[in-house]
Amino acid sequence: MRLLIVEDEKRLALSLAKGLTAEGYAVDVVHDGREGLDRATTEPYDLVILDIMLPGLNGYRVCAALRAAGHDVPILMLTAKDGEYDEAEGLDTGADDYLTKPFSYVVLVARVKALLRRRRAAGASPVHVHGDLKVDTAARRVWLGEEEAELTAKEFSVLEHLVLRAGEVVSKADILEHVWDFAYEGDPNIVEVYVSALRRKLRADLIRTVRGAGYRLETAP
Secondary structure (H helix, E strand, C coil), rough: CCCEEECCCHHHHHHHHHHHCCCCCEEEEECHHHHHHHHHHCCCCCEEECCCCCCCCHHHHHHHHHHHCCCCCCEEEEEEEEECCHHHHCCCCHCEEEEEEECCHHHHHHHHHHHHHHHHHHHCCCCCEEEEEEEECCCCCCECEEEEECCCCCHHHHHHHHCCCCCCEECCCHHHHHHHHCCCCCCCCCHHHHHHHHHHHHCCCEEEEECCCCCECCCCC
16 A cells, blocks of 8 residues: 655654554655645555645645546545634545544554545455465455465565556566655665565465566466
8 A cells, every 4th residue: 555645744744654654554755735736646646644734735725636636545634723614624625534633643543544444445355365365455464275374564565566466567666666665765676575575475486576577476276
């Protein structure tokens, strides 16, 4: 799952990004409304955390512009304001939920998970079965045959991205962009490390390397 945080309080934004990354999400952060709108309209995000009081373009206008353009990405609005009018205005522009600062990080994570569950419930089943591999993207659990595999948050995120595109060749760059974040500047070979870990924990022939192109999730015959 890939999230976008649009928040001009840099310390708060980076703190949220760090926590959500630890939860297993890929997180991008921008601090300006116009940049947030541009990123949200050009990149495939699963959820946007959007502050209201932003430079360039406020959160209400960003949200309204996204909805007017037909983007149905879930939007969780944040604000230091408090009052029924502000909440109503935010929801009227198309936001899915609303959180007033200061808020508990635990509450924010719960709201994020609830919005993502709601979106999944409106679409495909969160349980994906490919041969003897079963992946529940809502519960973040994996089984190979009858045995449940214990994966780290990042291992699960890499597997999830391959499962959602089972049978397709997925490039290393694509995995980096969706599992890490837009601004990742580390060693791209980190993907190979996690693919190797998945092969050890699941089955060596589960993920095939397509030389020069990327990886493809195979299913058992």
